[in-house]
Amino acid sequence: MADELLNLTCKQLRDKITAGTVTSVTAVEAVFAQIEALDDKVGAYISTYKDRALEAAQTIDRKIATGKSTGPLAGVPVAIKDNMCTDFGETTCGSKILENFQAPYNAHVIEKLRAADAVLIGKTNLDEFAMGSSTENSALKQTLNPWDLGSVPGGSSGGSAAAVAARMCFAALGSDTGGSIRQPAGFCGVVGLKPTYGRVSRFGLVAYGSSLDQIGPVTGNVTDAALMMNVIAGHDKRDSTSVSNDMAPVCNYLEKLNEDVKGLKIAIVPEFNAGADQNVQNALTSALDVYKNLGAQIIEVKMPHLDYAIAAYYLIATAEASSNLARYDGVHYGHRTENPADYVEVYSKSRAEGFGAEVKRRITLGTYALSSGYYDAYYLKALKVRNLIRTDFTKTFKEADCIIMPTSPTTAFKLGEKIEDPLQMYLADIYTIAANLAGLPAISIPCGLDKANLPIGLQILSPAFTEKKLLRIARMFEGKTDYHNKKPVFQL
Amino acid sequence: MAKKIDETQVRRVAKLARLDLTDDEVARFSTQLSAILGYVEKLNELDTDSVEPLAHCLPMHNVFREDVITESLDTELALRNAPQHFESFFKVPKILDEDSGA
Numbered sequence: 001m002a003d004e005l006l007n008l009t010c011k012q013l014r015d016k017i018t019a020g021t022v023t024s025v026t027a028v029e030a031v032f033a034q035i036e037a038l039d040d041k042v043g044a045y046i047s048t049y050k051d052r053a054l055e056a057a058q059t060i061d062r063k064i065a066t067g068k069s070t071g072p073l074a075g076v077p078v079a080i081k082d083n084m085c086t087d088f089g090e091t092t093c094g095s096k097i098l099e100n101f102q103a104p105y106n107a108h109v110i111e112k113l114r115a116a117d118a119v120l121i122g123k124t125n126l127d128e129f130a131m132g133s134s135t136e137n138s139a140l141k142q143t144l145n146p147w148d149l150g151s152v153p154g155g156s157s158g159g160s161a162a163a164v165a166a167r168m169c170f171a172a173l174g175s176d177t178g179g180s181i182r183q184p185a186g187f188c189g190v191v192g193l194k195p196t197y198g199r200v201s202r203f204g205l206v207a208y209g210s211s212l213d214q215i216g217p218v219t220g221n222v223t224d225a226a227l228m229m230n231v232i233a234g235h236d237k238r239d240s241t242s243v244s245n246d247m248a249p250v251c252n253y254l255e256k257l258n259e260d261v262k263g264l265k266i267a268i269v270p271e272f273n274a275g276a277d278q279n280v281q282n283a284l285t286s287a288l289d290v291y292k293n294l295g296a297q298i299i300e301v302k303m304p305h306l307d308y309a310i311a312a313y314y315l316i317a318t319a320e321a322s323s324n325l326a327r328y329d330g331v332h333y334g335h336r337t338e339n340p341a342d343y344v345e346v347y348s349k350s351r352a353e354g355f356g357a358e359v360k361r362r363i364t365l366g367t368y369a370l371s372s373g374y375y376d377a378y379y380l381k382a383l384k385v386r387n388l389i390r391t392d393f394t395k396t397f398k399e400a401d402c403i404i405m406p407t408s409p410t411t412a413f414k415l416g417e418k419i420e421d422p423l424q425m426y427l428a429d430i431y432t433i434a435a436n437l438a439g440l441p442a443i444s445i446p447c448g449l450d451k452a453n454l455p456i457g458l459q460i461l462s463p464a465f466t467e468k469k470l471l472r473i474a475r476m477f478e479g480k481t482d483y484h485n486k487k488p489v490f491q492l
Numbered sequence: 493m494a495k496k497i498d499e500t501q502v503r504r505v506a507k508l509a510r511l512d513l514t515d516d517e518v519a520r521f522s523t524q525l526s527a528i529l530g531y532v533e534k535l536n537e538l539d540t541d542s543v544e545p546l547a548h549c550l551p552m553h554n555v556f557r558e559d560v561i562t563e564s565l566d567t568e569l570a571l572r573n574a575p576q577h578f579e580s581f582f583k584v585p586k587i588l589d590e591d592s593g594a
Contacts, residue, residue, distance in 0.1 A: 378532070382535065384543040
């Protein structure tokens, strides 16, 4: 019974709750039973809030019992990546420097989820300040991949993806700066959508790379991603990069979701895809066959600058990070060193004690790229290459509705495999980074399992603000396949 | 081959970033960041002389709002996470010497 309940989609659960056939309290209890059974092993959550969640669930159940109207996520248990501010509990960013930080306000997306009557159940683990591709950079705990407890869940939204995969929530929010929603979604066999830059307000999201960061949903299926987008997308004047409704109207992402896109043209970049391992390439080929059978036309294109995306990204993102993370000064909030010798030590020792290795590495690299004498050679050069990458996309989208490529070159790698070699870790982001540099929407959906029974992600990218069509394209594939219904089997 | 970024440069940059790195971290970062900077050299394969830099992707420039007073964060809440505070101020160690004349 509990298993049956946990296998419902958000939409199915919401419908049952509003129809009064299941209560939100039952759903929250089922989710917490799952967390209590599994999360000692998986480690998806940094903090959970059972009492608060049950109280919120009771309120929603009462609303329904008394015939009051409810929101589109009525009673559905949702998890939040712990780099989004909540006015309850801590917002740690997986960092020692914010371990005890209690945000004084809610992020925009939290307000939106609340208004939609979602039940917030906990905050999920991440690479410290969202910097990483394996969640191993969390200073607070380790998260394992529910499909193989010896492998990483991906990152940086590894906790959110693992929680959805292990059915320890019905949906989660992640953030994506260079693939941090899509790559863990791919590694954990779930759906992850990075919306267009500006589509979802980042007010209350702890900043990492401000020209790249975007919040998006991690869900068990495409329909739930559309449902979550209906809740979180839209203008917010508190984020000056949030686009107005005049510029890009929000839409109902569920409308026509199950209608195939007629005359679909898909671009692929064979030279770029050749870098993926054989299992991943085979799954990609099979996925393209599914689309061909649906009448889609596949066009081979060249996008010569994609190969430079990682190099440009790790200069731009670290430069922005070095500036954004200057705010952790041991003065206003966060960790302060004990007995500093002078005021400079308040900064330099607080930061040294509070930040982990990857954060220090990126701040150092970013400061170097921006420093006098290196700015033109590194940072400015990277911004120019960024423009070339965007131009590649503009050209391709004149010929095709979307581009399909792998989410990652491999399936989930082993714990510890890349953590000592930062460059190897960065190269794992080869397929996801370009969407951030170009500000485009991109989704990862499950498209198979490799020989070791680990999930493979299929990535679809589309022009700015075409999430509605992107979700329909993803749903076409999901409607013809069963990969999204595969669940990890636990051997505890 | 000389490292792209030697230990002296790592120390200089860390000082700019107000990061008190240990000797071990300096040595490790010099090696790791040199490898990363070696990789990003590939950007120089591209001729970008006539390319404009792209700092961010939206066709938006200045975003203005009406200059009116709105609600802001309550003082008590703003100070709640401060390592130290005194009345309505953030408290820090003394930043000037006794004989600095300040």
